[in-house]
Amino acid sequence: MQRRPQKDPLGPGRPRGAYPIASAARRLPLDAWLAVPPGPTSPGASDTVLRSMASSYGMMRGLAAVCLGTSGVLVAGSILAVLTETRGPAPWLLLAAAVLGICGIATLRGRTVRGVPSDSPAAYRGAGTVSSGVGAGLMMGAVLSAIALPLTSSSFQEGAADVAAALALHALIIAQALCVFAVPAWFVQHAVRDFRAAVLRDPDLYASLDQLSRTWDAPYETREFGPL
Helix, strand or coil: CCCCCCCCCCCCCCCCCCCCCHHHHHHHHHHHHHHCCCCCCCCCCEHHHHHHHHHHHHHHHHHHHHHHHHHHHHHHHHHHHHCCCCCCCCCHHHHHHHHHHHHHHHHHHHHHHCCCCCCCCCCCCCCHHHHHHHHHHHHHHHHHHHHHHHHHHCCCCCCCCHHHHHHHHHHHHHHHHHHHHHHHHHHHHHHHCCCCHHHHCCCHHHHHHHHHHHHHCEEEEEECCCCC
């Protein structure tokens, strides 16, 4: 006797397995996932939901740090402009520094850092370790410094004050390159460690993640909620 095919309870035309399947084995308390020792991670790691959250957390903190670091470099540049009696760019540098500083502080105080981070796998194209970020920053800083050298070459033939100002300008160029490449790499490399610490010290964040952990259904059985 031939068996009749079972109908899909969610409607015809849906491939089997193409909808979330609840699994009690995956609904563990957050403590169970945090009890697993931290493992190695990589930029944009998304093998678990907690890893994706940690990656988003690290990248947003890195973005905020770049904004604040660039703001500091611009303030230093405006001071250098005043000291060298080139006061024209100083107000614009200070304005840009203020805007970036506000953006950095707003990012640090926003939901993406202080709340539950996004659990979507994030794409990251920057350096994944501090050493590679420092290397990339130094290389790019050297290139930009060499490009700016014709503009400052005459200063090296003047007095000590002009030489010091020219050297300070090249130092700021390299500092900015390091800020763009090395600073976010630090936060990405230590994203799992820092996110774990944030979860343990923030009762509200811990409670929110614990609730998600106990009710998580793995879509298409592709990702577990943890470990971190």
